[in-house]
Amino acid sequence: MGNEAAAAAAEAEHAKELIHYLAREIAPGITVHMQTMYMTWIVMIILILLFVFASKNAKLIPSGLQNGMEFFVEFIEGLVKGSLGEKGWKAIGSFFVSTFMFILISNELGMLPQVGVHWTSPTNDINTCFALSLTVAIGVYFVGVATNGLGFFKHFVSPSPAFLPLHLLDELTKPLTMALRLFGNILAGEILLIILYQLAPWIVPEFWVMFSLFIGFLQAFIFTMLSICSYEKIYAHH
């Protein structure tokens, strides 16, 4: 009995290292997850290269890489113009394109085959997901005051003052659920992938990778959709 428990405890200790964040203390008391930082920088480099090369010698009738990137931009343009209107697209449309592309490429980065570099998604870290959702939540106030002035805060009592607790609760829970949804989906997918690679021959985990690619796109789309809905209250009073 004692031996089995000791073996189970040893295996749990070993399995604690399932997801490596490479935490490093860069200053007394401040710890940074270096794996997340490296992967975030790689995603940024990929995005910058993609869009810079897509917009070199931009033609009116696109083809090749420019066509591909225009597909994503027009996809987000359709979503934004549907909710925020022309004014919203001109003011902050590019923010949603950046958000969508960043989350899309982050989610798909963890699905690359682990040869040489240990690829993980930066969104499997709870800090990245909360950073994204807090940026969206706090940005609403900055953009709202810049667009509508201080009358923007009237939306808290908008249908009637009895709605104030409801709006406050919404402001608290929406960033929380957005971040946790993205984090949960991507982390659960990655842990399952690690376990499948250990258990089954090489072709079986690839089915899960295929499904995970779709889930990555879906979660990026849902996050962007919810961010656009958060900004609707700025452009609704016309």
Place this chain on the structure above:
Amino acid sequence: MTENAIIITACMFAVAIICFGAAIGAAWGNGNLTGKGLESMARQPEESGKLFTNMLVSVGLVESMPILCYVIAVVLVFANPFIK
């Protein structure tokens, strides 16, 4: 039994109940709304683009709670914080 064995046993039962509830919740919720989505798309095929988009958004929203339950279950199985 040793303390670790009791903790692991209890966690395994907890994981089973969590996954049971999460699977039923996710499948029932998604099934309901996808069924209604397909019905609406069959009634008005010209609106199926917008309907499909909204259906996907709702699927993501409904799935978020079971996914959070799965994350708790996976943490209990593979990175159990209670084991000494």
